Amino acid sequence: MSYDKVAASAADAVADIPDGASLAVGGFGLAGIPGFLIDALLAQGAKNLTIVSNNCGVDGAGLGLLLENRRIDKVIASYIGENKEFGRQFLSGEVTVELTPQGTLAERMRAGGAGIGAFFTPTGVGTLVEEGGLPWRYNADGTVAEASPPKEVRTFNGKPMVLEEAIVTDYALIRAAVVDTAGNCRFHAAARNFNPPAAMAGRTTIVEAERVVEVGELGPDEIHLPGIFVQRILELTPEQASRKGIEKRTIRERPTVATV
Template identity: 60%
Template sequence: MSRKVCATAADAVGAITSGSTLAVGGFGLCGVPDALIEALCERGVDRLEVFSNNCGVDDYGLGLLLQDRRIVRVTASYVGENKEFARQYLAGELEVELVPQGTLAERLRAGGAGIPAFFTPAGVGTLVAEGGMPWRYRPDGEIDVASPVKETRVFDDREYVMERGITADFALVHARLGDTEGNLVFDKTAQNFNPLAAMAGRITIAQVEELVEPGVIDPADVHIPGVFVQHIVESGPQNKRIEKLTVATEGAA
């Protein structure tokens, strides 16, 4: 058996310590590394800084770490489904950097590819580039920490803003399929941020629904090669939750 394979999720996250930075996969409730997050909750680590598209919901995913006050800073693009997130942010208990979704994706990809920074037109002419976006509030509602002014540059008569690549101490990702060497296959929408988070982590930990031997996965089907993955654990089938349930009224067309 490969040295990368861990017997349990607790073993897989055993090296994560308080104060670590985490790149976490998932898109809404799709592809959330829930088993790894739950194991991390049980470890009791805190003062975590998280890079993720969103911060889960109140009782699932990263929301579990958030409600236990384990997270001190979040870099994300969407946080609208978590009431406790909004409460902590507005109360000055949590620092939040909101980033355009495409920019966040590219910052993670760039960090994983060894690119320290890049220029993008997204955010030019807004607080994203000009600074002043509230990262942290004081309890009285005044801004305590605001985003800085970012460098801009003109290329071919169009203005662009410089964004920094993201790397994290650890990455937590969820894959549908993986082999014992760490080659991963993600399912549908779970491909949005899981591969990027996997690239951005210095140590990447993957939970997979099904773990197979090397050679079972066609190389053409691999989304993230094993060179990016240091630890892998089989978590079994994931019961994906419904983020927003909408039902038709009786007799509706």
């Protein structure tokens, strides 16, 4: 195993991602997203990308930047969320969107990394997930150009289940709190989200790390993702590591405290 996985720069880390590549991307909204790798990919110029991620960022941030610059051709995701441009491109026929139940999406990526070709799950039985017909791409006039196919159903222990195929992508972009030089990763709290399964799905996985340490500084129980799944590391500066977006800031007025 190589202990020299640290890239010289963000540009070097994503330099070989070609047009038409598929990428699994970690994060949930703006939590735990590999924002600096996404910025580098935007500057690099790769286009016609297929993105596998829980959602597609928000307007003006994260994967939303690639969308706005017309770099994405297809998205496999759980939901469109609050990204207005994502919804607009989908409904106008500019991007293909394969909506997948959230837990199913996580397992499809994990299964791809584990070498499992497909699996059966009860999620989606009796819906368009099973029956087919979910719009994947629209024509400009609003008619459906491409729809999901029906899926195989089998019964296990008396319960019907649909067959879901695993996902393997050309690359994966993830973010971790602490990474050692061999690629072993520790994630912080909810920022762990989709990062481990996304990392497993990628043939070449690139992690942006808030802090890089030497091998042995992470205890075995601290490692959430083994370094075998990581090929490149981008070490962030302290200033970069501290920059974390908030999707929606909600505040309330403090109650007035009576004084005596």
